[in-house]
Amino acid sequence: MCIDALNGYQFADYTLQSIIGRGGMGVVYLALDNRTQQQIAIKALDPLMHETREGSRQALARFKREARIISQLQHPHIIQLTSYIEDSGFAFIVMPYIRGGNLHTLMQRQETGTLTLTQAVYYLQQMASALDYAHSHKVIHRDLKPTNFLLDSDGRLLLADFGIARFIANPDEDDTWTQNEIITHTESILGTAEYIAPETFHRLSRDIDKRADIYSLGIVLYQMITGSLPFRSSNIFTLAEMHKSMQLPSVRSLDPSLPSGIDAILRKATAKDREQRYISALKLAETFQHIVQNTVNTPTEAIDRTRGHPLSYIYPSYTSSAASSNQPHYVLPTIDQVAQPLQHVPLMAPSTESAVPTHAAKKPTKKKQAALNIPIIFFLALLAIFMAFVSFHPPTLLKANTQYVKNPSQQTVNMQLNLTDAGKQAQQMVQAFYANINARNFQGAYALLSTQYQQGQSYEKFVQGYEYTIHDTVTVQTPSPNSDGTLVTLMLTIQATEDRGGITRQSTYTALCIAGKVGNLWKIQSQSQRKVK
Template sequence: MMEAGYKLGGRYRVIRPVGEGGMANVYLAQDLILNREVAIKVLRLDLQNDPDTIRRFQREELAATELVHPNIVAVYDVGEDNGLQYIVMEYVSGTDLKRYIADHYPISYAEVVRMMTEILAAVQQAHSHGIIHRDLKPQNILVAPSGHLKITDFGIAVALSENSITQTNSMLGSVHYLSPEQARGSIATKQSDIYSLGIILYEMLTGKVPFEGETAVSIALKHFQNEIPSVRKLDPNIPQALENVILRATAKEPAERYASVGAMTADLKTTLSPLRVGEPKFISQISNEETKILPSLSAEQFNATAPVTATADAAKTTAKAAATTAATSLQTQKKRRPRLWPLLVILVVVILAAVGGFIAYDQLQPVAVPNVAGMTQQKAEAALISKQFKVGTATKHSDDQVKAGRVIKTTPAKGSQHKRQTVVKLQISTGQPQYALKDYTDQNYATVAAKLKKAGFKVKQTTVISRNYAADRVVDQSISAGQQVVAKGKKITLTVSVGANGFSLLDMTNWSQASVQEYASSMGFDLKLKYDYSTAVQTGTVMSQTPKAGTAVPHDAKVTVVLSRGGQDTN
């Protein structure tokens, strides 16, 4: 473990460790030349002494530097420092997909499709450069705070491809996503990556991996002996089209999987479409034929014959035994066919009729419109599609209670029963209603103020002496005309004219009553006197005034002055 402050390769200063893996330790470091944060993976110490591993490690990572894609973690540099092999990569803050699934499950189907599409785009880019990942798993997929995904560790997996899963517990995480051919020891191909992608999609939809076991070997055995469990048994709302992507990607035989990642992407993108409702379940054609009767292997037989690398001779022997058994089975079936086939035909017709009738009956049964109020439009549409409704045109309305961009209600209403494929329209909130301010210049203040208060504004008045505007007319407004604002609780100040003959009220503090009365008489304003106790202000002098000093008022203004009575006598 490298200490903080250590300078790797004379250029990268280690800040802190950020993770440990089966193959490498990861550190956050500062690139002292380009002044940026980077992630550095240092190959595990027990692998540093293997020349073949080091050579493959360097060769594959140098090839990975050619991969430039927004969904692939960029590899900046590969180097060695005092015998330590390291890779310098783009630093992505956030978490890995494994933790993201644990923290956010269940994830909406639409979001799963979006995230999976980004993963597929990255793998497609690598495949187009002839690079196979070989170790695709959620731990190698980073989720940035923005929600975008980036795949890491292109190339590093091949450096360990010759290490048996029985040799280290570090492979226990990877074996959950290992293709059957890799588990047998065959060379990984693009279809092997596609198998791993299918398992990742399975986990994103269910929150767990399809096969568990106490050892890597027991899990590997399940990958090529057991069928992938149905995700729709765990969540019946998952569209059959979406499950079919998993089933095809994880077919036991590579030939039955998608021909390319691009083909898988094209299929995935339409899985939530109403046009694919009622799609039949994908059934492997190869696994249903006679070759499916391959004898099962125990964990002991698996370890004895192929730790993960089954030999070519063993494979041929197994295939020969399977072919012999299949031929015997086929001959037996042919002998019995004249007596059994009419019954079988009748039985199949009855079953198909029953299944067809059930499906037709099920399709005619009404379905309750789900409650999608408060959801984003994307999540609401996915929820409706999952219930086999069609999504109609969305309309927008202001709403005080519902956040902008969220669903207010549906038409038909939530909970109402309707046939499948019924069109459901969404009403989307634009947030609180906004008020379009007009130009109130030269309008009567009282009229304007009443209108704005009714809309929800808090109106404040200031006055000014003006030769251009008559008394009580609006001269200016604090919010310009044409602006649209949420009126509720919004403050607006209107500047109002007191006319050309107005004046600024003097500060009468500490004036005597006689002086105040003389001032009122000379200026012509309506004076109102009030009295209050005060130990701070001399008896008979002004304590306060309304309006306050400096306020522009008309000559006939109403002015209130409070005079001191002196200290209150408590006796």
Template sequence: MADTRLIQGRYRLLERIGRGGMGEVWRAVDESLGRSVAVKCLKPLGPQHNRSDENFVKVLRERFRREARVAASLQHRGVTVVHDFGESDGVLFLVMELLEGRNLSQLLEENKQAPLPVPDVVDIAEQVADALAYTHRQGIVHRDLKPANIMRLTDGAVKICDFGIARLGADIGFTSRLTGTGIAMGTPHYMSPEQISGAEVDHRSDLYSLGCVLYEIATGVPPFDLDDAWAVLVGHRDTPPVPLREHRSELPDFLERLVLDLLAKTPEGRPDDAAELCHRIAAERSGTTGGHPAGVPVPVLPYVPPQHPPRVPAQATPPGHSQPGHPHPDHSHPGHTPSVHPPAPSPESRLPDWTRGMTTGHKAAGSSLAALHATPYDPTAGLTGEWTSPVMPPPVQLPGAAPAERPTPSPELLSVLASRHNAGLSLGRLGRWDEAGEVHRAVAEERERALGADHPDTLTSRYEVGFTLSRTGNAADALREFAHVADGRERTLGPDHPDTLAARQETAYVLGRLGRHAEAHQVYASVLAARERTMGPDHPDTLRCRHNLAFNLGRLGRLEESYRTAQDVADARARLLGATHPDTLVTKYEVAYTLGRLGRWSDALHTYREVATARGAVFGADHPDTLAARYEVGICLGRLGRSAEALDLYRELVAARTRVHGPAHPETLRARHGLGVNLGRLARWEEALQESRDVCALRERVLGADHPDTLVSRREVAVGLGWLGRWADALGAYRQVAEARDRVLGPAHPDALASRNDEAHCLEQLGRHAEAVELYRHVAALRRQVAATG
């Protein structure tokens, strides 16, 4: 392959920039897209394998493709991007983003093994923990985390390399570096005790390896700095590490505690997950780092929220005592959803972290911007209203003078703005969206003054403003922000640039939230065409857009098209990512939902059960996504008349939700609501009425009297009263619901009209026929008026 210098007629190899036990890394250019890339050529066989062993080669190639697809699916600012993979002349290769910087091993060597500055150690710890939190949510364990696999870029960003590929080492047959045959997975200085003993490993093994890395960059030596390989392994397994401050007294106490916690001998003794690690660092660093090292300020990518769809408040059920049609929130924010259902899968509007997606969705929305964490940041910086940095005033424009040239902003100002931007991202991670929005608005204004309205950093801040507006229910304002960002990026980056397409996709998402589904469809279709043209049909961003398009088709009532599109995406994701990848399961959930809307409840039940089983295996039985899929199984059982089975399932769900969330959580109450509905379907009306009253009282206390879920429960109380023949009491409950919906939604809203029909039906049962007829006529007139106005 090196002789031709061209791989697959596309990747031109220019210069070998690295060589290791698993092959070589080349600086190259992608001649199709005109961008610089790194190409890693992997040796498929070790010397102990016979090249005639075709079965082994076949297995190896399949494993490589599977692992490469996993690596290519990871879309996070802290993970090296994999663009492509394949085989050329018998050599397997990966095409990755070209990183400019040094790995941590090189940094230590250049520093003559002296430890790194404390602020750098803390910043690296936080960025690596954030990347691990994302990848572990995808069910991916690195297994070979070490300084050589962690890059510190010239702009301060930190990236983990070889995700998804480290596992190939054992299959390919390389041994550890201490045997003299090259570097492979499980380098002894950074191996967890469970790896050493050959036990099953999970994400906590990566946390142990991270503890070893942090120990070394904080002290200059690994935790077990011994010459003999066996002594190193025994040290990991049996010997407590020397406290860090015995090597370096100025290290902060919290950093020593954190690293020693990571180095616990058993997985149970370590932090539960990397997300917990991020929270600990964010909570401590402002009081421990004492300032930020100077650095070159650079643009910072938007934070991508976790891949699991947020829980969506529900709306009212259709009239009549039957389980309502399958819900589906409009995007990942509050929408119209019948309360008896859990939220359906959200469209993956925010480009992942996979979630969900990532999604958000999320798959960084500005994936081609230069940097991610330019400088270490204080999560509380800039939240008191005090501005301590030098502020760049706007250029003075004298009457009749030529336009003033914008002064070059000071590095100090840009560094503070990058730090404040990161503080806004941290607030978003904590769900404090109002505060995050204030921070991003302030940063956007200062960046516009210092850099200009169309500068990528300014547009990135405006993008984050739009996202916080969307998360706080201000869809119309979010739409204006995203439209502004899309226009600016199109001017500066071009219409097909990934960042431009990301902003346009957010525009479609918000249009859907506003109920403007026809317009959203046009934008989604346009973005999809551009993504297919520039990225290919199987690129993760292309598939995400097609997933969203499928959802929007459903909102337009084009159910068959929605089903076919979602099924195509599910098949593609299963092929590329695997049948149990979270993204594959999100789309299969969408397929099941559309099957339900098409009335194909048996097919929907089968698909939901597949999703629930896979999520249970991947995430655990009590994970919210697993429980959501099981809830939908209950909906299908009820629709198929199998209410006794549904009742048993809902009892289990109520117990699980109570255990996970608590007795008054909206998801627990939603499960209890489903239990009450199925009690009614089994004609156990006294029990159903009591359950509905209890749930209604809790929802009123937790959510408010006029919340859609509360009104659904109040209506369920009325239904139970009616079935028990207590029509006068039922009439009062129905009227409460109708008046609240008139007040909140407007008298012509479909749910308000349905409530008035309920009221008229109750009047009929009471023999008040004239009043009932008048109310029916009033509802019919309002419906004609709505139809006439479109």
């Protein structure tokens, strides 16, 4: 019997109904609890799907470890284990069925693809609470990403998928992931490459500690407030190099309205040297909250986008003293308390009545409000002067071949890369790319994409992406090269003139572009953009 064909299969008190998810460790079924008639989620593993007996043994050992880890973590923001069952050669982890999607789908539902700052504070505190609780129980997750934070119907986030998590206290127990070799091969990398810490690419599995989770949480926060990942590539080794040597791109380059202190917070969370990162996830959340608290004037206007009205429910806030308790309890503050600094609060049993916050957020007085607005007005004035300067001094694009070529070939655009500075060379290549786009020379533009980029996007699909483009005016902000000058991060602002059904429209996009040097030529390794106006 195949693991993918278990619809209708019954075991114990459960009936499998349909597949609702897949992962590296098996598939997840929507199932029915025959006793309660409630829907549940069941993660299924077929150990025999591996070609060797040793591979099957390792897979089952990891699956059992996942169940054991979840069973020992009793926290309101961590998925709970209902039971672990082995039946007819299969292994099953039974869990509650979480209906609200996940953090990734929540961001996708937003018009901008991002969360508001208040929402980010709210959800980051929940994530940090779960993560610090796991760390206090000597567990590191090793695969933090938006899809692994499930969203319950009441708006709570739940940390899930502990498939590659392990106990820090005993890293060798059941740790069959490359115990005695450096993690350098694609099949040996632990976690999702866009989110994992630099040390994960070159350290032994047993040497990875909770600071790798702090790094991943920083990447998740970056994505929450910008809608994009800081490092992207279809090549795993390019991604590894980006994580190890490239500075995190500024979030204010993507959205100048974000508070100035956020870049420093994110860069500390994702420091290349793990000794320089935050000592805990809650410390990261506290610092981020402090910056937002001093910027957002109406912190209680958080919106639960899954229901479209102001948040009115309560959520648990973890306190470190609960880590040593056999039966931890949690105080239930309201969303108003997000405006208050994180603090240790007295433990109390949850009440069935509505919780009333003991420290309501105070609204600033009119005088304080005016004082807060002065630096904002000053900043906006400077920004207006800068934008006026840019509008009268647009970047000069390189001249390009204006011939439209229908099919691509191996020829490349003629470019004189006689500059010695890597940043300037990469910037010149990006300007040539958009010059070719404006000249309708799509072959020339396509030739400036790396081989890996082209493998992920056919020429026909590439041309379709510029179907409505009349002209792109591109402003390249200060390029940021890596240590050896082979990769450069460029933040772009694109003023696009587009033909939409005979109507000419102006749109503004911000883009994160990664350029890499291939031999003597510069190529675009990856580029992600979002519409801002």
